[in-house]
Amino acid sequence: MNRIVSFPRYLQALATVMLITAMAPAGGDDTRALYQTHCASCHGENRLGGTGPALLPSNLSRLKPEAAEAVIRDGRPASQMPGFEAELEDAEIASLAGWIYREPEVEPVWTKEEILASQVVRHPAGSLPNVPRFDADPLNLFIVVETGDHHATLLDGDSFEPIHRFETRYALHGGPKYTPDGRHVFFGSRDGWITKYDIYNMEVVAEVRAGINMRNIAVSGDGRYVMAANYLPHSLVLFDAHNLDLMKVYPAVGKGGESSRVSAVYAAPPRGSFIAALKDIEEVWEIPWPLPTEPVVSTGHMATPIAPTRSHDTPNFQVRRIPVPDYLDDFFFDLDYEHVIGASRGGESDGQGGMVINLDSGEKVADLPLEGMPHLGSGITWEYEGRRVMATPHLTRAAVSIIDMTDWTVIKTLETDGPGFFMRSHANSPYVWADVFFGPNRDRVHVIDKASLEIVETLIPEPGKTAAHVEFDRYGEKLLLSLWEDDGAVIVYDAETLEEEKRIPMSKPSGKYNVWNKTRYEEGTSH
Template sequence: MKRVFFSLFFIGLLHADVLIHELEAKSSQKSGYDIYYKYCSMCHGKQREGISAPPLLPSFIKRMSDERLRDIIKNSLPQTLMPKFDFLSDGEVAKIIAYLRSPAKNIRWTKEDIKKSKVAFNNPKKNLGIKNIENITLVVERGANRVWVMENEKVLDRFSFVNVHGGLKYTLDGKNFYVPTRDGWIGHYSLEHGRVEHKIRACVNLRNISLSRDGKYLFATCLLPQMVVVFDRANLVPVKTQKVQGKISALYELYSKDEAVFTLRNKPELYRVDTKTLEFKKFPLDKPIEDFFIDPFEEYIIGTTRHGKDLRVYEIDSLKEVFHAPMEGMPHLFSATYWYKDGKFYFATPHLRRPFITVWQMYDWKLVKKIDVGGDGFFVKTHPMSDFLWVDNGSDELVLVDKSSFALKKIVPRKGKRYIHTEFSGDGKYAYLSIYESDGDLLVWQTDTFKELKDYSANVPVGKYNFINKNRKFYPRLFGLSLFKEKCWGCHHQTAMAFGPPFAAIAKKRTRDEMIAQILDPKNMYKHLGYKRNSMPAFKLSPKELQSITDYIMSFKDK
């Protein structure tokens, strides 16, 4: 009897072994897509586009090693709903990874998909107690998938937004802002109501968002699929999708007219968008523009060609090239900063994977200085209330570059922890610094003294977005603050009476043309303005300087 039992047991083992080999053989015949579809597509999408879980396209996982992906598939991720797939063989996991690395083809995301993705929230309204919208600064805490709303040194609100990366945009009335994610979601936060109102998914892989100057439309540029989606801004309903044959660099709005522009990174083409009629027009260029910004007075496009071998400047209206200079290392033009000094306008930019920044004079268009900052940084920032450029160099050092002498001094905000990106409050009194670590910090400093006022613990804090400093519309006004400090504050105060009338009173009484006439020719203008005598000297200012100082004066009209 025992012999029969052991014989049957042995035969059973043989059958089980044969069955396992048959299953393994069948499994080995399955493609990576078949295995992915069975176990992963419910959350990550049939096209790897991401549904309840993040997208698994090559552009999203390129920084993850195969070993890291294998560990995630087998053992899951802590604090997520992803299950463990530890029962999959090493061969099956390898096939899934190979499929995830394969190029994305024919990714679809239709207008109907966009509409169906919309989610409305009904969280309780709350009063944030905002005193001055111009000093509102948004902070992206990437490691925690959160956005902070700050005013001066205080945190007014924090809210979660999955896969938040950067590129937040305010409406010009200061009542709302919009949060984009790399995987195509756009959230609408009401500063009046202190809450996220709704969100919608524009596409699978989003490049950036922009708003028309009248605030009616929101534009989302997409890399997957390649298109621009136009939304009714107030309710995030898609009104148009425009297919584009190429990789969009970024779309930027103009404030001087109802127009937006974007270029393609892989084709020598520029598009103009009429933000009233939503008409798209294509124009040829001599070379593709990989990255660009629009100058503060909206007359020029400053861009770099593919691989960053040169800097090119084009007139916006004619698209005629007016300046061309070779350069070493691709500039990070999106992170450029601007300032005015002694009658000249400047910008500075870091260079990717290069240990220097460069300083350029605008409008006369020339390289002023190449400055070694000791490492490969990503951001450079300044404000009229600071005498320095604030630069990160990939280490724990904050590099301060004197805007007059270009001399350097260095501060270490947190020893051994990487510092990145400074932003300033609208009035420039506060500086916000990110300590770019999972056990990092958001530091609030007094700009002029470098005194630390607050230290907030933060998980990989990165971009910070002040209402004034992140809107090109206000750049001339910031130049005007520098002009005021150079030429006006001996006689004028912004809101109080001094030797001359305060700017607040001038803004209420005078038109812009009257201000300009008084600045240029006070001898012949003072009587027209009702003054009994003139004690103001004439100032020979350029049209850009006049726009800057009058923009600054007009900012005090309601103060």
Template sequence: MIRRTNSFDTLKIGTLCSLLLAGTAWADAQSDYAEHCASCHGENRLGGVGPALIPETLKRMRGPRVASVIAEGRTATQMPAFSHELDALQIEELAGWLKSPLETDPEWGETDIMASRTLDEDYTPVDAPAWDSDPMNITLAVETGDHHVSVLDGDTFEVLDRFETPFAVHGGPKFSPDGRYVFIMSRDGWVQKYDIWALKQVGRIRAGLNSRNIAMSGDGKWVAVANYLPNSLTLLSTKDLSVAKVIDIKSKKGVPSRVSAVYQAPPRESFVLALKDVPEIWEVFYGDNPPQFGLGHDFRIEGQFKNPNSFPVRKITTPDYLDDFFFDQSYEYVMGASRDGKGGQVIDLVIGQKVADLDLPGMPHLGSGITWRRGDTTVMATPHLTDGTVSVIDMETWETVKRIKTEGPGFFMRSHENSPYVWADVFFGPNKDAMHVIDKQSLEIVKTLRPAPGKTVAHVEFTKDGRHALVSIWEDDGAVIVYDAQTLEEVRRLPMRKPSGKYNVWNKITFSEGTSH
């Protein structure tokens, strides 16, 4: 943690508030930004060498934290300290201005996106992997402490490479169907293509200004980027990172909306979008043959099939806002929930309407939901962001089978078809150092692991065969812990800089049971 200097502590809050309310404070802050910050972060605060400095990208950093970074810099990055160039009041004013909204919504269309694209001149494709590991058992570990990814051999856990990513990776990397390439997205819209065989970056492009996540098409030809700012969906060619299409997100009534998330639905040859601001879900098709649709229900298709790069859009009205999704195994049904709601709903994509309600209080995190066979049925389980509960739902009846009481709200769940257990973290609250291991059949917690007392322990990924489970100590001086997935004994610790998600190639490209899709 960065400590604030005494000059910050002695600053009178009343005086500061008065100054911040005055127009001169903003004017002075803008002048200081132009002199000290614009060369890295862009004249319009939308990013350059450094990340965008706008409320959408700074929302997790409170004002004092922003001020501390300005004053003292950020270790292991190119962000310098400015406490010698700016006094305490100037820094507070600048931090306040950076947290203020932009005067106008910026545009970021196809021309801007393509102008940002860079392809690495020293990258040369290879005919075979430059290493001897099993290419299907490679695992990527995202290290948010210094914005890198470690490439791990899933058998030996040797680090094959450690490469730099864009600032603040978000939403989970996506692999090409053959597992060779991975696409990684940052909060400020940069998409990076990396060749795992060659252990080389291929290139980068900025697909949006504030983005949520990416999805890979089932045929591996397209990457869809969900954007908050601007309100758009950007479709990129995976071959060369060129723009295939930018779709403005407006409801049937013309109301703009942010895109909360985008997911692929491989059997339907489509992307499905969760919208933040309108009660609709969208389906964007990339294939030539549209799936069957029901008749007489409230949806609209805009665009033409079999028209190259048309990407026709289907807009489905929903009874409530849905900004988090989970699919059944057939990809016919979407289980959705609103971050502000007290439950969920099931939408049938064939007929385009709600067919069931879900009893899911406590803000379910459906994006981390998983499924497995329990007896003669399939169940789905999800953690909750505001309730210490894991909900288990029967995928045939949509009824809640059980609510498993945990030691606090969780964020991630994982399992594997070869494991008898589900792993669920306790990401929020005083028991953030706990990791629950739950029996798939009895739905009882069989063990609670505490590998780093007092520290955040979160996110599990399995190796290809399910023999090992990898757990993050989500701290700057953290580690990835390798567990024997059967005995639950620790095997090894790999020191890392605030490791967050881990992603195994085989589990992700095969949609392995127990993996969030």
């Protein structure tokens, strides 16, 4: 089995000591015990984050203490945060809420020096054979992330036979990202690790820890750069993709000196830049990479590969600040990355709407009446009656909203069997698949006809088990659906007949990522 590169023991010991010293101050053994019993498994023993976010004052600026009590008591909609009303007394809830707003005795840091010390290169770029060690179409492979036991499976997209299964870091988040040729894939973990994996040779080639609590990573359209978005510390971190050499650390600080978590970072290949969503500052950041001398970007909606173009003058790797009227935690882009469609999960709109920002002018061009926390990061587009439309599920509302991208009006709201998380389609498919991830009907998945904008089929692959996250093969002929359980499976469907063809047992297969769709930005795949 191909295991993750080991962090050198002396550095691991040093990092462990540093993180342990960041524990919350003494001030109530009972409260400390409550935290360890009910919170530490998700948020970390030292409040530095795990599968859940870090719980430190610097990360709670948008959550008032009374609201924190409500979250502990009632849970948080559209998240894995449960309510503890049945387990905890009111006084215990209040004590825990106060605990997470206390400053740690030692502020947890992860500086340039720690990043550099964490880097491990097992196989320098260019040192491994340039020919796949398997007989399969390299562009029709899937990476399946199995969060149940922290593994990933390399899957043949033609035969749907597993090629290799390998161990990953703990709690991968944000989806793996491929280089344009499909040879390398990068994984990001909640605890800050970036892993570069050579698909051809089925080997981990390099790793580096970008932060303590990381949201996601993005890879530039030419495959030369990787950027990480951190909740803790508040930063963006830029790496050379070849060996994950550190290039630059960007503190996420507003013009007034206010510090911010980074919600996410995205690659915008047609623009030749990274786009960052800031959690605590009403700004969007654009950071361009050097333009190539030859066309390298190929996308599913473009007839021929083209080089990115820019309509702004920001120098390479310099931040261009775009002020916005509200916090934008979640993004969707139009096909040319001229507009960003964003939504807040706690600003003025409080998850009850969205807005459209022109990335060239920085102007807001439309408001979107999208109640119920739209999950724009899972949005998709297709052609409908001669115009481009986009569709998004909602995290707290049983609906799918369909929007005309010409005038940004909502042309249809489809009522579903519950709030959803993911949507997928393909240019060659007449259907959109939307799950019902949250609520009692999470074992269902809706099939929506692109022409009629109606739900034409509701499938229940396994009664009582969560059905989620569809991904098509490169041709749009087959698709994979997850049974999102520890004893789950990936189910193969015929994309035209909707008939089940095969089940592949897996351990909570949270996401499946097709090389062609993700590197060509295929229509119907969230970007």
